[in-house]
Amino acid sequence: MNVLTTTSIAKTLDVFLQKEDSIHLSVNSNISAESKPDVLVGYYSDLKSFNQNNHKPIIILIVSKTEDLQSNDFLSLSPNYIIDDTDFKGWARLIVKIKDELSKNKLSKAIRSEVEEKRETLEKLNSFLMAQDEERGSALKVFISEENKKRNEEKKLLYFLDFINSVYPQPDFIDQLILFLKDDIKKNAISHQLGIILLKKDQTTHDWFYQDVKNDLKHNDLTTSFEAGFTSVTLNQFMANFLRRPVGKIILWENNSSAEKFYFYIEVLGQDVNLTELDAYVSQRLSAMALAVSRKLTEFTQEVLLSNWRRMFDSTQEPTHVIDVQFNLIQSSYAFYKSDRAVKCHSVLAKRDTPCIDCPAVLKKQKGLVNIDNKNFEYSMTEFTVMNNPYFLIFYKDKTVINSLKTEYIQSEKMNTIGHLANHLTHELNNPLTGLKMSAQFILDDVGDEVTLTNDLKEILKATERSETIIKDLSEFTKVKEIYIEKVNFNKLVQKTLVLLKSITRKSKIFIDIKDRDILASFNHLQQVVFNLIKNASEASQEKTTIKIYEVVHNHYIDYVFEDNGPGVDIKNQDQLFKPFFTTKKEGDGTGLGLYLSSQLLQKMNGELIFDSTYKSGARFILRFKL
Amino acid sequence: MKILVVDDENLIRTTLCRSLERRQHLTSAAQDGAEALAMLERNDFDLVILDLLMPEKNGFDVLIEMKKQIPVIIISAFSGPEEENINNKNYPQVIGFIKKPFEDLQKLLLKIEELYANNIR
Numbered sequence: 001m002n003v004l005t006t007t008s009i010a011k012t013l014d015v016f017l018q019k020e021d022s023i024h025l026s027v028n029s030n031i032s033a034e035s036k037p038d039v040l041v042g043y044y045s046d047l048k049s050f051n052q053n054n055h056k057p058i059i060i061l062i063v064s065k066t067e068d069l070q071s072n073d074f075l076s077l078s079p080n081y082i083i084d085d086t087d088f089k090g091w092a093r094l095i096v097k098i099k100d101e102l103s104k105n106k107l108s109k110a111i112r113s114e115v116e117e118k119r120e121t122l123e124k125l126n127s128f129l130m131a132q133d134e135e136r137g138s139a140l141k142v143f144i145s146e147e148n149k150k151r152n153e154e155k156k157l158l159y160f161l162d163f164i165n166s167v168y169p170q171p172d173f174i175d176q177l178i179l180f181l182k183d184d185i186k187k188n189a190i191s192h193q194l195g196i197i198l199l200k201k202d203q204t205t206h207d208w209f210y211q212d213v214k215n216d217l218k219h220n221d222l223t224t225s226f227e228a229g230f231t232s233v234t235l236n237q238f239m240a241n242f243l244r245r246p247v248g249k250i251i252l253w254e255n256n257s258s259a260e261k262f263y264f265y266i267e268v269l270g271q272d273v274n275l276t277e278l279d280a281y282v283s284q285r286l287s288a289m290a291l292a293v294s295r296k297l298t299e300f301t302q303e304v305l306l307s308n309w310r311r312m313f314d315s316t317q318e319p320t321h322v323i324d325v326q327f328n329l330i331q332s333s334y335a336f337y338k339s340d341r342a343v344k345c346h347s348v349l350a351k352r353d354t355p356c357i358d359c360p361a362v363l364k365k366q367k368g369l370v371n372i373d374n375k376n377f378e379y380s381m382t383e384f385t386v387m388n389n390p391y392f393l394i395f396y397k398d399k400t401v402i403n404s405l406k407t408e409y410i411q412s413e414k415m416n417t418i419g420h421l422a423n424h425l426t427h428e429l430n431n432p433l434t435g436l437k438m439s440a441q442f443i444l445d446d447v448g449d450e451v452t453l454t455n456d457l458k459e460i461l462k463a464t465e466r467s468e469t470i471i472k473d474l475s476e477f478t479k480v481k482e483i484y485i486e487k488v489n490f491n492k493l494v495q496k497t498l499v500l501l502k503s504i505t506r507k508s509k510i511f512i513d514i515k516d517r518d519i520l521a522s523f524n525h526l527q528q529v530v531f532n533l534i535k536n537a538s539e540a541s542q543e544k545t546t547i548k549i550y551e552v553v554h555n556h557y558i559d560y561v562f563e564d565n566g567p568g569v570d571i572k573n574q575d576q577l578f579k580p581f582f583t584t585k586k587e588g589d590g591t592g593l594g595l596y597l598s599s600q601l602l603q604k605m606n607g608e609l610i611f612d613s614t615y616k617s618g619a620r621f622i623l624r625f626k627l
Numbered sequence: 628m629k630i631l632v633v634d635d636e637n638l639i640r641t642t643l644c645r646s647l648e649r650r651q652h653l654t655s656a657a658q659d660g661a662e663a664l665a666m667l668e669r670n671d672f673d674l675v676i677l678d679l680l681m682p683e684k685n686g687f688d689v690l691i692e693m694k695k696q697i698p699v700i701i702i703s704a705f706s707g708p709e710e711e712n713i714n715n716k717n718y719p720q721v722i723g724f725i726k727k728p729f730e731d732l733q734k735l736l737l738k739i740e741e742l743y744a745n746n747i748r
Contacts, residue, residue, distance in 0.1 A: 427704040442642050
């Protein structure tokens, strides 16, 4: 610290400030401002000339008691300290104090400036760090936003897959998919049209699903061959031809993960499209789409095939089964197979607990004959394997029916032939018969009164008349007519029919108790029924049978009863009596159609053919007519 | 009248002819269609009594091929679809159809004369 003072003061101060190295006393008898001291000590008279303009030291004014200073003097000098001139020690003490303070000040200044410096550095560091922070912050933000984007995309993808999963079972799945995509893609591109094309590898029909301009969902079966597949350009051309309108830009994606070539396309009309995003969107979804759509179409085909397969079974009249090695019915033309429990073929078809001995699945024969439940069947068997399990597809043809039909056919042919023969016969017989009759009559006219001759001729005439009747009856009987309901005298009908049955009834006794009465019936056909009943009665037993035919009159109906004393009808056969092809005779002897046809004929005539099971002494049949 | 009787059955021919002659008619007989046509050609008849089913040419053939417009009475053993066609519309010469066997000889003769008489009118 520089202290400037006068010589006299300096001497005093020097004594007290010897130990103070840092205080430098400088003396100037002429204190001026040029020396720039830190402290200025002196009397007023020494100090007043000090020019304080540029530099204001700390001024210590020494005053004596005798000095008379004015307040103006103080003002002009503005000392920092005033001290008595007798207090020498005080002078030194003060200066030391000032020195300390100054050095303190300096120190504090230095510290302050250092602090300031440090603060500056710190601030710079801070701002640098902040800048770095910001950089990192923004990088992080970017990173986070990208992660979010990715997550969003993943979410959307999952949502899409979920959509496919949940809508897949519905029959209009593909339509819904297209609508979904059209809507979902809107952020990336507004499509004028959007569609899916599948080109099947081994077929000529391909599927094209799209949503057209009017927002209708369409499905076309394309039959043109597209072996080369599509490009954006070729698809554009194809669509322009097919849809008959100009087609905008086509953006096309292809996928080959399924059995077909799968194409997804959108048509955009003159807009800018965010291609990268759109591409990313579609590519993520393409495989899932392709597989789902392809599978759905396969399911459709499979359903059609399956329903055809099932329909085949439902529509066959004759037994048709698929069975496995354990005779379980897998598929059958019998409806019950659809029950949950496994049903055995032999229990259903043959009504057995164990498999049939000659089962085609056991014998592994492709063709053969079996007897099932007393019926004859011809079968065709095919063995096939599904997933290493053997199955048997067996068709059964009921031979009994065919045999009966054959017999029936032969019988009807026979009847036709007999009919023709009968016709021919009647004509041939009629001619000589007419001649005979005419001659006899002629001679009768001639003979006059000769009695014996007359009687003989009359006998001849009677014989010719009988012959005539027989021929007429035979010819009527063999005619096949339409049911013609008219008044029929049942008594006369029975008599006529008996004439025809002479050979059969010769071994039977026939009792008839019928009054003359008209019923409404078809003569011809009723005659057939009566013929049938009487024939059956007489053939029921080897021995001579007695046949009774009588009437029972009721209020609103009349019963004509045909009774025989034969063995009757077995209880177990009774409910099959009027069924077609039912017969107890040996095969070939009778068709089993007689009673069936008879009951049908009666029904057509508004009558009834009834079997009376209460009659135990033989068989009793009733022809019932309304009155 | 002069009547031609055509039938392949001998007894019918002879009896009919003799009965008709008893009633003062003149008769000729033919045993099949060919003979009938030949006789129709050579002679004039007032009436033909014609059987349908005969060997050689049958009654249908005669109806179609006979040139002269002579009334015909058909006699036949049975009726079938062909016989149903034989009526006055299809064959204008046919004035009657009598079925064999005949009920009664006398009635037959009367019937024949009646049909002819109606036709004249």
